[in-house]
Amino acid sequence: MSLLSQILQYAIFGITGGSIYAVIGICWSLVYLITKILNFTTGEFIMLGGMFTWGLSALGMGLFPASVIAVAGTMVVAIVMERIAIRPVRHPSEMTYMMLTIALASIIEGVALLIWGAEPRKISPIFKTEVLHLGGATIAPQVLCIIAFMVTVTFGLSWFFNYTLYGKALRASALNSAGAKLVGIDIGKFRLFCFGLTGGLGAITGIVIAPITYTGYDMGLLDGLKGLMVAIVGGWTITGTVMAGLALGLLEGFCAGFISSGFKDVFPLLVMVIYLILSTYRFSWEGRKA
């Protein structure tokens, strides 16, 4: 393989990973902006989507019905979680919510380990065609599915938030929840909606990536954390999150290719932390902020 095709190959890996992180980042910011909760179970929804689908196909169900049930099941888990664990908390603060969702994440992880065991599982890809070749690099058809999914989510959500009544109401409640309540927006319903949407998107992500990365009970933590970093670095906006996600993915791809595959998770996270710290400084070329 020539250097050019190598670079192309790693870039394809990077964009695949980056699209996944972008979707996960959007899930984090959906919940954070409306409810001010850092939902550490976001990563577990991805795991649940993949594991539900694997479990149902192991019972002999086809891929399509299995994934539909998996998405519905994960949404139900997310909504029930919001209803019975998160809403009844008295005197909530960001710290309480964080402890609560970390606890919920460890509950979901433990239950998944008990039900499905510790081995990594693989589910079959959506299109069973041959790999494509592009300039010496190979592309699995599933990669195209992942990228298409990310693009659909990005544009779909942008349209939803900008051009529909409900989307505008959601944005209003993210900006100022007291004001939104005053004009008659039912925040409680929107909280449920956000959790459900996050669960559904996470589950689809899990189903789409499982043929490539495998799915296991412990995958949620690392992927979820990367999604969170991406959402923060992207400033909780959809465009920013997608850019940050692709940047993280590309960094990871090139790091895995040229430096060391063992440290491929460490280096991008380190870069993101350093970026966060640098963003607290004000540099001379930025001028004065109002």
Add this chain to the structure above:
Amino acid sequence: MIRGIRVIPLSIALAIFLLPFAVPSPYMIAVLCFIAIYGALALGKAFLLEQAGVFSLGHPVWFVVGAYMTGIAAVWGAPPLLAVLIAAAVVGILAYLIGAPLLRLKGIYLICATFCLIIILEITIVNMGSITGGYNGLMNVPPLTIGGFIIKGDVSFYLISWALCLGMLWFFNNLLDSREGRALRASRDSEVAAMSMGVNIPQYKLKIFVITAVMASLTGSVFCFWVRYMTVEFGGFPLLVELITMIVIGGGRTLYGPLLGAFVVIWLREFIHTYIAKLLPQMTAEVDALFFGVIIVLILVFMPGGLTGWVEQCRDWVEQCRDKVKRAYSGRRVHERLPR
């Protein structure tokens, strides 16, 4: 009574130190030893979170680095006490170098960055197999020797770990009343007000961050010499969930709350391992975390103050009852006070 000496805490401490000679049950001593080590960790973390207002999840990092540094130095032939000092010094310098830029972040941003540190450390240790032993962990840690005497056995480590734990409790208690402690409490209540009084908040926060890191490293050293084996599974996400459970159960507002929480959590874990493990064969740290997760959710929903908060509520209730009784028996004064 002698002035300046508090009788109740001293007698509790004395009872703890005399306990292994009164109750010669090796199992119980070992569990209590664990309680002291985890309690010391939870104590430092709760101090950082609740008293100093630094939302750092990084405690498992310093524990793991301290334990590994001690183990590696001892394996490479350093005298054990020197190894402990090396580990504490390395962790202190590391915490200063990382903390100085990291503590510029606030709130959730600090939470995320420290969470990343936990993951980064875990992957790094697993990948540096030639030094740390990778997945298998660091084996063959030599025993703790002080001046030629080999220290082993649960009783001696019980004494060491409880001395460390109670020492930390005493230290933090005094710290709260010192200049630093008052500055930290002021900055927790209102950062702007504290700054306008001339408190250099970042400096105090960094100081307390480094101090708790070094304490966690000392705990890690004791743990490493006691178990004489170290792997990443003792740290990381499961440890984080356990520490949070301890703080939530005990209640972080008081200093002794996390200790109480450690007591409950460790006994609960032993109970889970002895009774529920028979029903569920695949018990690992992650399945423990499942039970702890359920407990955290239940306590945050039904008893947000934790055990110590609950005790305080009971005390308030008793006082209210006493006031009512008093008022009932001195009707005249109440009538005089009524039209206010």
